[in-house]
Structure formats: structure tokens, C-alpha cells
Amino acid sequence: MEFKEVQKFNQWWLWLLLAIIGLLPIAGIYIQLIKGEEFGSKPMSDTGLIIFSIFIFLLIGLFLVLRLKTNIDRAGIKMQYVPFVKKNVSWNDVESVEVLDYGFVGGWGIRLWTVYGTVYNVKGSKGVAIKLTNGKKFLIGTQKATELEEVLRKIRQN
Structure with a gap:
């Protein structure tokens, strides 16, 4: 009984936006530094x-490496939001x-600071x-809600 999920930012509209944003410095470097004309x-x-x-380019690189891993x-419960956060919670510390x-x-x-704690x-x-026994709360997003519910149900039964 195990639930594993790795999510990343793969929305087409986000990558289109990042590509357009990424073209600005390329155009600026070409026009201003290579051609020697003013850019804008x-x-x-x-x-x-x-x-x-x-x-x-660092911002675009960040989106390339961002991952939400849930196990x-x-x-x-193990959660890692690469490269920022890593949580490891024992069932003994979980209230609900x-x-x-x-x-x-x-x-x-x-x-x-949402109603669910950190999302x-x-x-x-x-x-x-x-919700942890110490009162802290957090929420982990999922694209596999049905599978996750089934694993949690099986874990609770044992």
C-alpha cells in the first residue's frame, strides 16, 4: 500500500508565457549587444x-526543476517541493x-496562511x-485524488 506522485508545471499556457518572456532578453542582447543599437x-x-x-533565465530554469513529490x-507522509521544502510526517503525528x-x-x-495552512x-x-497533532495544517495538491483516497482508506483499515 503506497501512493506515489510526482507533479511538475507542464501547463502549455505557462510554457508559452515563459517562452515569450524568454524571448525578450534574447532580442535585447541581440539588438543592443550584438548589433549595437538601442533596444526600445x-x-x-x-x-x-x-x-x-x-x-x-534563472526563473525559467526554476520552472524546469520544480517538482512536487508525494509518497x-x-x-x-513524505512530501518534497523541489527545491524548496521537504516534509516527513509519521502517522503518529497526524490528527486527521x-x-x-x-x-x-x-x-x-x-x-x-490559507484556511488549510500552507498549500x-x-x-x-x-x-x-x-492536520497534525500539534495543530499545524498543510495541504498537498494531487492529480490522482481517487487513487489517493483508496490508499488512505486501506492504510486506515490496518
Whole structure:
């Protein structure tokens, strides 16, 4: 009895947006640094353009490596939002767990201070809400709600 899921940002519209954003520094570098013309009516300095370009490419790189990994078994709940957060929770520390449709919590990624505590999601609106015995709460998004419910039901039976 084990639930495993790895999610990543693979929405087509997001990658289209990131591709368009990624074209800006490429155009700027080509026009301003290679051709020697000004890029736009109020161009950045060459140094500013290079720093801006590095920032944009790091942002795109971040989306390439972001992963939400969930592993639930008889030992407990393991969640990792690569490269930011890693949680390992034993069932002894869990007061309640519920698969639910949490709706919209202000976007995707890591959302703080919601009614569910911290929400870790990549897309969609289904997840497992976890309340710990110390009162803390968090929610992990899932694209496999039915499979997750079945695994949790089997774990509770044993």
C-alpha cells in the first residue's frame, strides 16, 4: 500500500508565457549587444540588460526543476517541493487527513496562511488536507485524488 506522485508545471499556457518572456532578453542582447543599437525607446544599460537576462533565465530554469513529490505509505507522509521544502510526517503525528476539493487558493506553488495552512500545489484544485497533532495544517495538491483516497482508506483499515 503506497501512493506515489510526482507533479511538475507542464501547463502549455505557462510554457508559452515563459517562452515569450524568454524571448525578450534574447532580442535585447541581440539588438543592443550584438548589433549595437538601442533596444526600445528607453533602453537599459548593457549591465542592466545582462542582469535582467540572467534573472529571466534563472526563473525559467526554476520552472524546469520544480517538482512536487508525494509518497504516502504505512510509515507516514513524505512530501518534497523541489527545491524548496521537504516534509516527513509519521502517522503518529497526524490528527486527521482528508482528500478534498480545496478550490482556488490564490494560485499555484506554495501558498501560505490559507484556511488549510500552507498549500503545496502545481495545478488543479484537489489535494490531501493534513492536520497534525500539534495543530499545524498543510495541504498537498494531487492529480490522482481517487487513487489517493483508496490508499488512505486501506492504510486506515490496518
